[in-house]
Amino acid sequence: xxxxxxxxxxxxxxxxxxxxxxxxxxxxxxxxxxxxxxxxxxxxxxxxxxxxxxxxxxxxxxxxxxxxxxxxxxxxxxxxxxxxxxxxxxxxxxxxxxxxxxxxxxxxxxxxxxxxxxxxxxxxxxxxxxxxxxxxxxxxxxxxxxxxxxxxxxxxxxxxxxxxxxxxxxxxxxxxxxxxxxxxxxxxxxxxxxxxxxxxxxxxxxxxxxxxxxxxxxxxxxxxxxxxxxxxxxxxxxxxxxxxxxxxxxxxxxxxxxxxxxxxxx
Amino acid sequence: xxxxxxxxxxxxxxxxxxxxxxxxxxxxxxxxxxxxxxxxxxxxxxxxxxxxxxxxxxxxxxxxxxxxxxxxxxxxxxxxxxxxxxxxxxxxxxxxxxxxxxxxxxxxxxxxxxxxxxxxxxxxxxxxxxxxxx
Numbered sequence: 001x002x003x004x005x006x007x008x009x010x011x012x013x014x015x016x017x018x019x020x021x022x023x024x025x026x027x028x029x030x031x032x033x034x035x036x037x038x039x040x041x042x043x044x045x046x047x048x049x050x051x052x053x054x055x056x057x058x059x060x061x062x063x064x065x066x067x068x069x070x071x072x073x074x075x076x077x078x079x080x081x082x083x084x085x086x087x088x089x090x091x092x093x094x095x096x097x098x099x100x101x102x103x104x105x106x107x108x109x110x111x112x113x114x115x116x117x118x119x120x121x122x123x124x125x126x127x128x129x130x131x132x133x134x135x136x137x138x139x140x141x142x143x144x145x146x147x148x149x150x151x152x153x154x155x156x157x158x159x160x161x162x163x164x165x166x167x168x169x170x171x172x173x174x175x176x177x178x179x180x181x182x183x184x185x186x187x188x189x190x191x192x193x194x195x196x197x198x199x200x201x202x203x204x205x206x207x208x209x210x211x212x213x214x215x216x217x218x219x220x221x222x223x224x225x226x227x228x229x230x231x232x233x234x235x236x237x238x239x240x241x242x243x244x245x246x247x248x249x250x251x252x253x254x255x256x257x258x259x260x261x262x263x264x265x266x
Numbered sequence: 267x268x269x270x271x272x273x274x275x276x277x278x279x280x281x282x283x284x285x286x287x288x289x290x291x292x293x294x295x296x297x298x299x300x301x302x303x304x305x306x307x308x309x310x311x312x313x314x315x316x317x318x319x320x321x322x323x324x325x326x327x328x329x330x331x332x333x334x335x336x337x338x339x340x341x342x343x344x345x346x347x348x349x350x351x352x353x354x355x356x357x358x359x360x361x362x363x364x365x366x367x368x369x370x371x372x373x374x375x376x377x378x379x380x381x382x383x384x385x386x387x388x389x390x391x392x393x394x395x396x397x398x399x400x
Contacts, residue, residue: 200332207330210322215345217319218352218368222345226375227323230341230358259346259375266348 006153008181008188011118012198014039015142017126018046019198026131032122037113042131045139048106049113057112058087061105068096089135099137106138111148118149143189143198150188154179161191161243168247168261169193173254175247178205187244194248208246211237223266224259238262273394274303281388285381287370289350292316293389294364295398296324296356302398306368316352316366324356324364342383344375351375353382359390360399 017029023044030038037051062073068091076096080087088106091097151158161177168175174194178187187205196204211225224238234255236247249255274293282288282305290306292313299321304313322328323343330338345352349371357363365386369378389395 203331207328210328214319214322214343214354217315217322218345219315220345220347220350220352222347222352224346226342226344226346227340228342229338233338235340263346 006115006118006149007121008118008150008184008186010121011114011149012146012202014118014124015146016198017124018044019142021126025128027126027128029124029126031117031124036122037117039114039117041126042134042139043136045136046110046142046145047132047134047139049110049117049145051113051116054109054113054116058105058109061108062088062091062097062102065105065108066091066097066101072096086132086134088138102138107140107145107148108152110140110145111152114145114149115152143192143196143201146198146201147189147192150179150190154188154190157241157243158190160241161245164240164243164245165191165193168258170254170257173247173249173258175245176201176204178208178244178246179242180244190243204246205244208235208237208244212239212244215239224262226255226259236262274398275305277389277392277394278303278305281385282367285367285369285385286373286378288367289370290316290368292320292366294320294366296321296326296362296364313366316368319352320354320364320366323354342379344379346375347371351378353379355382355386357386357390359387360395362399363390363395365389 014029018039018041021041021044025044026042028038028040039046040048059073062068076090077087080090088102092099092102157179165175165177176192176196177190179190181188187209189201189205192201215222224236227235234249236249236258238245247258249258278291278293282291291304292301293303294301294317299317301310301313301317304310341356343354351369351371353367355365367382
């Protein structure tokens with residue numbers, strides 16, 4: 001178990017199951033024999049994560065992230081119960097909550113629920129059922145919630161990684177930052193630029209972990225490592241303040257820009 | 267003398283003459299994880315870290331396998347530090363072979379990589395290598 005109490009392999013495996021569903025699939029990925037909770041999926045995207053003990057958490061988050069008061073929230077909750085409506089979307093439809101506020105609350109709720117569901121490896125089972133009509137804006141890719149969950153456990157490193165990668169955000173660059181879990185000795189993706197899938201990020205992290213290990217063998221602390229294929233595809237890797245950065249450069253111009261920037265910083 | 271470590275040491279010295287600032291080098295058989303030639307100070311034992319780094323970077327288990335099942339195999343690594351640059355290059359003709367070069371930082375990275383590629387190409391063509399890689 002990592003210091004964060006999350007079994008990252010179990011979490012990534014569960015989210016991978018969802019990632020492998022088709023865009024037509026809806027249903028529930030159940031956790032545990034005595035159901036501890038689950039991940040609700042609508043058209044291949046995550047619309048809701050439920051975990052025992054966190055039943056009222058979304059309510060608290062909505063109150064914290066908006067100006068709605070408890071009385072108003074109770075009224076809408078009751079209306080949704082009667083009409084089988086979706087609370088968050090109803091609040092947005094009635095102008096009581098901004099879409100961005102709901103998005104933040106839903107992502108935080110899903111993150112906290114995923115942490116709760118991943119305290120220990122649990123058996124999972126996917127059951128298909130019809131979707132409930134969640135708007136795509138309020139559903140999330142599995143990789144987004146994985147990054148949110150890692151970020152919630154390493155908030156300072158996430159903020160640092162985000163600043164670093166945002167400074168690189170130019171066309172032709174895809175990048176990912178990883179934090180190191182010392183107990184499990186694995187790299188966890190925390191921020192990415194691009195649209196990579198969990199499987200890709202995991203594979204990139206596995207490959208990139210050989211860079212610090214090779215540096216240890218060589219007894220050097222490089223400012224950067226440049227890896228190149230025979231076709232000329234390049235990845236620049238560097239390690240700084242507990243974060244491993246990987247930048248995939250699609251062209252020579254972006255490669256030159258990244259290497260010069262890193263070398264100038266060194 | 268043909269094919270011996272001493273012969274390959276000589277080949278490496280000659281091939282790396284045009285690589286600026288070489289301090290140390292090792293010619294590595296990746297599958298076996300052994301050095302079959304080298305140059306610079308120290309004995310073969312001192313070049314062990316270079317061999318291990320080459321195997322970590324270019325060993326078969328270190329390909330980047332993406333979700334599309336596309337496998338990206340890296341052929342060159344450059345570790346750029348404050349005082350030195352370490353290059354690890356896989357052979358083009360002999361993919362089982364790697365050249366590791368530790369160079370001073372004075373030279374431009376692109377120039378160093380070009381010179382290192384030329385050196386490896388020259389090494390791959392020598393007769394002395396045949397009994398190690400065939």
